[in-house]
Amino acid sequence: MALHGIKTNLLTSAAVAIGSVSTAVIGLVATADDADAATFPLDTPVLVPVRSAMAKAGSTGTLHAALTAIAEIATPQVVVVRVASAAEGGDQDTAVLGTAAGNAYKGMQALLTAEAKTGVKPRILGAPGLDTQAVTNGLVAIAKKLRGFVYAMAQGNDAASAITYRAQFGDRELMLFWPATSKGPTDTIARALAQRAYIDQAQGWQKTISNVVVTGITGMSHDVSWSMDDDTTDAALLNAADITTIICYSGYRFWGNHTTSSEPSWLFESAVRTSQVLQDEFQRGLFWAMDKPITAGLIKDMISTVNARLRKLVVNNQLIGGRCWYDPDKNASSDLAAGQLALDYDFTACAPLEGLTENQTITDTYYADLSSQISSTGATSGT
Known part of the structure; x- marks a missing residue:
């Protein structure tokens, strides 16, 4: 029946608040042949509580060591993809890289299905102890799709070879580290993943990973010289080559802000992650x-x-x-x-304060007022 009168419809037309996205989600690719298969099924992304999951992570491969290092720093959300360990002499990269054929995602490719299967999107990506050049490149390709960021080791037995290795990359979604902690590469990258998640939670994604004490590091695999005001030290040379290193100054700290991007606009980790956050927030918002x-x-x-x-x-x-x-x-x-x-x-984006110049001048200016200061105390002659 047609209304004889006035009907009011309540319509909305205004700005809608955009909420923040969760950035402190780790995507961990690891091996562990003796892990509990129900908790960590092969080639499947699973969201695990870090501390309780350690008991089911087995003792072989990289999974248990990685979860242990993460748990010493923070308890973030961790999406684990367990991949098969290669037989002796086999190609481990093949299992880690995985495939995405016929809508069956295996290896690291399973990270692409994590949000659909677990409800969270991994953004802090790594394969501690497994990150060869091929694996690192594979993770970067996935990071581009997830708007994530990869943390990986720079391969090399010394700083010079690590710098040579770094030249093989040019992506903004990657940060390389050298040297390892005294516990090895698996421990190093696992702590980097955890540290990134910890900083996201404590300070925000706008703060780079650099210059925050890293819990649990007790030493380094190689000595790295460092001084606050010397640009010829090992740390300075590594940073200049876009490699994040480790220093010991009131505790062990990651030291470095750079990605491997060939574009100056994306030099800093914080700039890349800011861009990624804005894209996600605005699309969802x-x-x-x-x-x-x-x-x-x-x-x-x-x-x-x-x-x-x-x-x-x-x-x-x-x-x-x-x-x-x-x-x-x-x-x-x-x-x-x-x-x-x-x-x-x-x-x-907020750029990190990477360099500070202090200009020191010696002057006799402050002697000009010395006599009046002494006179005010009654210590001059004639008083």
């Missing part, structure tokens, strides 16, 4: 707008939504600045009519 009619009101609401989030990140000291806008030149009438809209936004 604008989901409500998908399939709504394209109108001026909708576009304004979307822009307001993004700008509100950018302002909040600036207030929280997670971003220096940013802005979202509509560019008419990028939105032809035919595109809009076809349901395609383009919005632009920019941002300035």
